[in-house]
Amino acid sequence: xxxxxxxxxxxxxxxxxxxxxxxxxxxxxxxxxxxxxxxxxxxxxxxxxxxxxxxxxxxxxxxxxxxxxxxxxxxxxxxxxxxx
Numbered sequence: 001x002x003x004x005x006x007x008x009x010x011x012x013x014x015x016x017x018x019x020x021x022x023x024x025x026x027x028x029x030x031x032x033x034x035x036x037x038x039x040x041x042x043x044x045x046x047x048x049x050x051x052x053x054x055x056x057x058x059x060x061x062x063x064x065x066x067x068x069x070x071x072x073x074x075x076x077x078x079x080x081x082x083x084x
Contacts, residue, residue, distance in 0.1 A: 020062035024053040024071075031075055035082045047079050 027050040034046040051072050058068035 017060070017062040020057045020060055024050070024057040024063065024068075027053040028071060028075060032078065035078050038082065040083060043079060043082065047075055050075055 027046070031043065031046040031050040034043040037043070054063070054068040054072055057063045058065040
């Protein structure tokens with residue numbers, strides 16, 4: 001593929017994936033803040049929203065499936081530590 005076409009394709013993919021990635025990051029950030037605030041009901045709800053967003057991002061190819069799994073694992077580990 002010529003370089004110009006590769007660049008156009010990469011730009012289109014970036015435009016498609018950016019909002020999905022951003023949404024996942026936003027939900028993860030909200031979940032981490034919620035966990036830190038020690039309101040466990042809100043923290044659990046926020047964590048579930050983050051997990052759904054990460055799963056959708058992985059399913060659509062915006063993030064790698066193992067990257068999503070790692071982020072979910074870290075988030076749940078924080079939640080469980082805060083609960084204990």
